[in-house]
Structure formats: structure tokens, C-alpha cells
Amino acid sequence: MECNKIKMLDSxxxxxxxxxxxxxxxxxxxxxxxKNWRALLDIMPDMVFxxxxxxxIEYMNTNAIMSFGDLREKICFEGLxxxxxxxxxxxxxxxxxxxxxxxxxxxxxxxxxxxxxEYNFVPxxxxxxxxxxxxxxxxxTQRKSQEQEIAAFNHNIEDILLCKIxxxxxxxxxxxxxxxxxxxxxxxxxxxxYSDEMVGSSKALRxxxxxxxxxxxxDATILIxxxxxxxxxxAANLIRKCSNRHSKPFLKVNCNSINDNLLESDLFGYExxxxxxxxxxxxxxxxxxxxxxxxxxxxxxxxxxxxxxxLRILQNGEIIRVGGTEAIHVxxxxxxxxxxxxxKAVKEGNFRLDLYYRLNIINITTPSLRERKDxxxxxxxxxxxxxxxxxxxxxxxxxxSVIDKLLSHDWxxxxxxxxxxxxxxxxxxxNNTITERDIxxxxxxxxxxxxxxxxxxxxxxxxxxxxxxxxxxxxxxxxNTLDKYEGNVQEAAKILKVGKTALYDKMKRHGLxxxxxxx
Numbered sequence: 001m002e003c004n005k006i007k008m009l010d011s012x013x014x015x016x017x018x019x020x021x022x023x024x025x026x027x028x029x030x031x032x033x034x035k036n037w038r039a040l041l042d043i044m045p046d047m048v049f050x051x052x053x054x055x056x057i058e059y060m061n062t063n064a065i066m067s068f069g070d071l072r073e074k075i076c077f078e079g080l081x082x083x084x085x086x087x088x089x090x091x092x093x094x095x096x097x098x099x100x101x102x103x104x105x106x107x108x109x110x111x112x113x114x115x116x117x118e119y120n121f122v123p124x125x126x127x128x129x130x131x132x133x134x135x136x137x138x139x140x141t142q143r144k145s146q147e148q149e150i151a152a153f154n155h156n157i158e159d160i161l162l163c164k165i166x167x168x169x170x171x172x173x174x175x176x177x178x179x180x181x182x183x184x185x186x187x188x189x190x191x192x193x194y195s196d197e198m199v200g201s202s203k204a205l206r207x208x209x210x211x212x213x214x215x216x217x218x219d220a221t222i223l224i225x226x227x228x229x230x231x232x233x234x235a236a237n238l239i240r241k242c243s244n245r246h247s248k249p250f251l252k253v254n255c256n257s258i259n260d261n262l263l264e265s266d267l268f269g270y271e272x273x274x275x276x277x278x279x280x281x282x283x284x285x286x287x288x289x290x291x292x293x294x295x296x297x298x299x300x301x302x303x304x305x306x307x308x309x310x311l312r313i314l315q316n317g318e319i320i321r322v323g324g325t326e327a328i329h330v331x332x333x334x335x336x337x338x339x340x341x342x343x344k345a346v347k348e349g350n351f352r353l354d355l356y357y358r359l360n361i362i363n364i365t366t367p368s369l370r371e372r373k374d375x376x377x378x379x380x381x382x383x384x385x386x387x388x389x390x391x392x393x394x395x396x397x398x399x400x401s402v403i404d405k406l407l408s409h410d411w412x413x414x415x416x417x418x419x420x421x422x423x424x425x426x427x428x429x430x431n432n433t434i435t436e437r438d439i440x441x442x443x444x445x446x447x448x449x450x451x452x453x454x455x456x457x458x459x460x461x462x463x464x465x466x467x468x469x470x471x472x473x474x475x476x477x478x479x480n481t482l483d484k485y486e487g488n489v490q491e492a493a494k495i496l497k498v499g500k501t502a503l504y505d506k507m508k509r510h511g512l513x514x515x516x517x518x519x
Contacts (some may be wrong), residue, residue, distance in 0.1 A: 003396060012354075038059070047061065047068075047136075056074070058073075118137070119137035121136070197238065199373070215362050215364075216239050221314065221335075222362045223363050225339070226339065227429070228339045230414045248292035249292035250292055250293050253267065254298055267309075268288055275322070279321060294335070296310075298340075299338045300345060304352070307352045310353045381398075391510075396433075420483070
């Protein structure tokens, strides 16, 4: 039969082919291609539609179904008949024609509900010979929104810039305000960090610490006033540590412990040949501490000549060396202290009024111990801990009777007197407890000796060896001499007529400390 075909095998035998088998093979191939084609379209990020010539949607890939729902076997929008372009869904459509950036195909945009899409399409014939249209669509809603924002920005650029500038100004004000707050808090933290040296928590002491936190960061001159022994030097130390100059040089000068002529050359320096022995130019303390802080203790005791010289540096920031004529500019913050009533000294003509005003820009008054008795227990505990370590004694208890005795005392010598009393008590204690008989207060002039270890001397002679008694006497004498001369070891050695090295050895043995001698 003619419908049968003969195929020759390699062996030369003829085999008749079956047409139906070939058709089945072709159908399987078509199905395979269709399956692969659909699989490729399903993994595409764009939305893909296949539309028949009667505007019925024949196929949608996975992304298309996820975006619009299943619209297969439904008719497209009839407006596409007039536009001669495919569209999906039965909702109002607004189409915009634009050229693709490559210029090779036509791209269209349209709104579908709340989405804006961009699509391309191409007509082709299916394997059955029917006319189909392949539509490739992507969601450009976000891009269009951004384009609209950019267009709005370009349209109102001046208003927007003005608005942004105003916002930036407000942000800058806020940042500056926050920076000020942070700076204030950091300064308060510094005060808390370093204020352990000023022992106590009374209202009067807290007031001083608060004031220090307010003024420490400025470069203003500060005058610290108060009775002797109230901790003026501790306040000066705290101000310096909390200031912007905390890492710069810091020098302390006791103005009443140096001869007036020596004080001037010590502070301001001198030129070669200014006086006998001035064999070379020497810088003074103000030049050495340039950029830092200088603490002038007992400022109320300086002579009128020194007052005039000090006024110059406070007014102009300038010094003139002894024997020199050239003004030298220095950047030094001055902290001064005195136990003298300077206002009264001005009225009596002993202190310059203009210098007083220059010094008294910021005044901090350290309260007497009788004004802050709430701190006595904290201070006593602090000194007990210090001296039990220095004397290697196991003191760990003070009865209420001792505390009541300390609280009832008037403390004319303030904190320094309290330290002396506790030091002697720790030294004299027989066991781990300080008793009332170990507490002896200074009585008037020379009271440190009379009310110290010599008060109960006869009682101690009967129960303590001579070596211990002599050691206690030596310790008290050295301690009171150092207190009298503000811790100046060199001066104390002269008064006690012992070598400075020997005095240092005795001080170390008794747990005493002082300041290096001044040249």
C-alpha cells in the first residue's frame, strides 16, 4: 500500500514504518517543548500572558497569577480593540506609549487598579496555526512613585531647599543643645569621679561640688575663701582636674612662705644681671605653667608691690621678668585662695580694690567643719583607714561615745584639726578600738603638744616602754611642725635642725607626708 513506507536496515532487510507511531512521537515532542516553555516562563520575574486573537487569556505564568489572580479563559479589556494592544483584566486602563531605551521595541505603560505596569508584546502563530499575542509585563509602581517625587522635587526645589535648610538649622540647634547637656553631664561625672578627695555628703559640701561642676570648664579666675584647714587646696585640685586644662601643667605657690622679692622672681622670672647671683636668664612659674593652671595660696598676704604685678597679668595676661622691660604674654588660669576677709582688707587699705575685683569673679567659700558636722563621721572613718594602714594597726571600731565626743567639739582647726586628732588616736589605741581616752583635742596655742600625747603622759609612762613614748612624741612634733609650715619639708628640717634626708626617713617611719621644699 502507498500509505506504508519501507525503511531499509543495515542488514539489507526492508521494514515497514507505522505513520501513527511517528505522529505520537511528534506529539510527545510538542508536549515536552510546551512543558519546558511553561517551566521557563514560570521562573521569570516578569508577568507573562498569552492572549488569543479573540482577546481570551490562554496562559498566565506564576508571577502574573500572584499579581492579578487567575484570569485564564477570561476576556481582555475591550478598549484594547481600539488601541490594538493587549491588556489584562476588566478594569479601567490608562495607557501611555513610549519608546524603549534601546529603540528596538515599543514599550507601553498602563494603570491596572492601584498598580502601574510596563509591558511589551509580540504576535506569533501557535503550533496549531492560531494567532496569539505574548505579553511581557513588569510592575513599575514604585519606580513611577519615585519619578513623581523627583518631578515634584524639581518643580518645588527652592521651597524644598528652604524647608530642608530650616530642618537642618533646627537639627543643629537640637544637636548643640544635646551637646551642651552631654558636656554638662560629663563635667558632673568628672566632679563625681574626682570628688572622693573631698570626703563627705553634707549639703554644704554638695553645694561646693555643684559650683565646681559649673565653673571648672571655664577659664575664669576663681577665688577660694574659708578658714584655715577647710580644704581650699582640695577644692583647687578638683577645679583643675575637671577643667579643660587638666592635662596641662599645674603649680601651687604658697605666697606667705616666700620672701616678697623672691616671690616676684619666682613667679615672673628674672633677666641675667637683674640682681647679685642672677648669672643667667630664668623663667618664672607663670612662663613654666603657660597653658595650664597656677594656684596662689594665701593670696591675701602678698605685698602692695606684688599686688600691682599680679594685677597686670590678670588684666592683660602679661608678665615682665625682674630686671626686664619686655612684656611676655602667657595663657594661665589663676586659682587663688585665702583665709583673710579680702573685702575687709580693702576697706582697711591693705589690699587693692581693683585686684580684689579681678580675683573675685567666681568666689567659692569652703565651709568650716562646725558648719558641716554631718561629714565628721565620714571624715573620721576616712582618716582612721588612712592612718591604720600607715601605722600598721588593726583599728576597726569606734564606739558611739567617741563619735558623740567628736560631734560635740567645736573644731576651730577644722578638718586639719580632726585629722590630727584621729592620727593621734590611731597611734595611741591599745587594740582594735579607739576609746574616749585616745581622743585629745588641741587647747589654744601650742595645744597640739599640750593636748596631744603629753596630756596623759604620766598614765602612759606606767604602761608603755620608753621607745614607744619617744616615737609618739617624735611623730607628734614632726607632724605639727609640718602643719605649721604647710608641709614644707625643707623648712621643717631647718626648724627641727635635722637633715632633710633624715627627716624624710622619720616621716616615712611614722607614715607622714609633706611637700618638697621650695628653692
